[in-house]
Amino acid sequence: MAIQKGLPAPDFILNDENGKPHSLSDYKGKAVVLYFYPKDDTAGCTTEACEFRDDFSVYKQADVTILGVSPDDEKSHKKFKQKYELPFTILADVGHKVCDLYGVWGEKSMYGKKYFGVKRTTFLIDADGNILDIFENVKPKGHSAQVLASLN
Secondary structure, three states: OOOOOOOEOOOOEEEEOOOOEEEHHHHOOOEEEEEEOOOOOOHHHHHHHHHHHHOHHHHHHOOEEEEEEEOOOHHHHHHHHHHOOOOOEEEEOOOOHHHHHOOOEEEEEEOOEEEEEEOOEEEEEOOOOEEEEEEOOOOOOOHHHHHHHHHO
16 A cells, blocks of 8 residues: 555554664654655765754654654664764664555665665654655755645
8 A cells, every 4th residue: 555645654663773662653642754764874864864953843842753764773873863963763674664664665776876775755644643744755955844844
């Protein structure tokens, strides 16, 4: 089943950077920004994460939870989070099962070389657990502002 606006967001359980399991259903009653990114501590992913960090107080005021997801492991996430002082949870999807579930794992191309990885995508999920908005082919710079504008 393809993920679409208005439909329930698929539930999952993934560990955070400290090995603590998180389920999407744990956040029922709160809006969630669920953003998928390719790799910790790379230029685009750092830009995106730092923009969410810089706007964190605005999300918090709006009672919105931010969850980052990538195929990196917990140890990598912990270093990334500490290095950039990220105030939100980062989830480790090492086997890319949740990326597959959300349809964000697929063929990519860089410098003419094809490979599989995460297609940078963000899902805005409402307090009832339904998909409110989907941002595909995300450009990291300015993305947090784009998500905030969608909240209004």
